[in-house]
Amino acid sequence: xxxxxxxxxxxxxxxxxxxxxxxxxxxxxxxxxxxxxxxxxxxxxxxxxxxxxxxxxxxxxxxxxxxxxxxxxxxxxxxxxxxxxxxxxxxxxxxxxxxxxxxxxxxxxxxx
Amino acid sequence: xxxxxxxxxxxxxxxxxxxxxxxxxxxxxxxxxxxxxxxxxxxxxxxxxxxxxxxxxxxxxxxxxxxxxxxxxxxxxxxxxxxxxxxxxxxxxxxxxxxxxxxxxxxxxxxxxxxx
Numbered sequence: 586x587x588x589x590x591x592x593x594x595x596x597x598x599x600x601x602x603x604x605x606x607x608x609x610x611x612x613x614x615x616x617x618x619x620x621x622x623x624x625x626x627x628x629x630x631x632x633x634x635x636x637x638x639x640x641x642x643x644x645x646x647x648x649x650x651x652x653x654x655x656x657x658x659x660x661x662x663x664x665x666x667x668x669x670x671x672x673x674x675x676x677x678x679x680x681x682x683x684x685x686x687x688x689x690x691x692x693x694x695x696x697x
Numbered sequence: 698x699x700x701x702x703x704x705x706x707x708x709x710x711x712x713x714x715x716x717x718x719x720x721x722x723x724x725x726x727x728x729x730x731x732x733x734x735x736x737x738x739x740x741x742x743x744x745x746x747x748x749x750x751x752x753x754x755x756x757x758x759x760x761x762x763x764x765x766x767x768x769x770x771x772x773x774x775x776x777x778x779x780x781x782x783x784x785x786x787x788x789x790x791x792x793x794x795x796x797x798x799x800x801x802x803x804x805x806x807x808x809x810x811x812x813x
Contacts, residue, residue, distance in 0.1 A: 619801055619802075621804075626788070626807065626809060627806055627807060628701075628703065628790050628792075628804030628805050628806050628807045629741070629790070629792075629804045630804070631801040631802070631803065634801055674740065674741065676802075683729045683731075683746075683794050683802075684731070684743070684746065685731075685792075685802055687740050687741045687743075688740060689739065689740040690740055
């Protein structure tokens with residue numbers, strides 16, 4: 586049973602526009618959520634996180650929104666840049682557990 | 698941010714041999730490290746949790762005798778793929794979280810293992 590789901594395997598946007606990556610989770614005990622970016626043949630790089638006590642966290646061009654009632658979070662990138670092209674993973678954890686549960690990832694392509 | 702270093706980044710070995718991959722936390726102490734495997738076009742699959750000074754905890758379906766994990770110090774965990782076969786070829790990644798609640802995990806650069 587997949588507890589973290591990224592239903593869109595890929596997304597293509599034009600440079601300068603907004604990229605919206607979505608993630609759903611099933612475990613209501615999750616209380617901390619993270620987004621990672623991954624280039625081929627490299628380890629994931631941490632982007633941004635959000636605690637369940639918040640519904641929005643912003644860092645530069647990246648904003649994460651959390652809707653607890655819908656068990657849904659999204660990552661907004663605006664404006665999108667070609668260098669943002671990568672696979673984006675969302676991850677969740679609960680109760681201070683060190684173990685992260687990852688989604689399958691969404692491959693974002695930003696076209697010049 | 699914190700740094701996790703993984704070595705080697707790429708290794709090719711013959712079937713039947715063993716390969717050791719190292720994961721180091723460079724600027725923090727990690728009592729727990731995690732080993733993942735990534736198949737093409739798939740998510741990161743957690744293989745095991747490496748615990749400093751004690752036995753690793755393996756996820757269901759992961760052979761502990763095949764993938765030996767040693768976490769001998771607070772900054773080093775090793776994964777040894779024993780008697781490697783071509784089906785073990787994959788991208789292996791380690792991670793560690795900075796101690797404390799609600800902290801991010803930092804990942805190593807990954808190791809591309811090819812068994813020929």
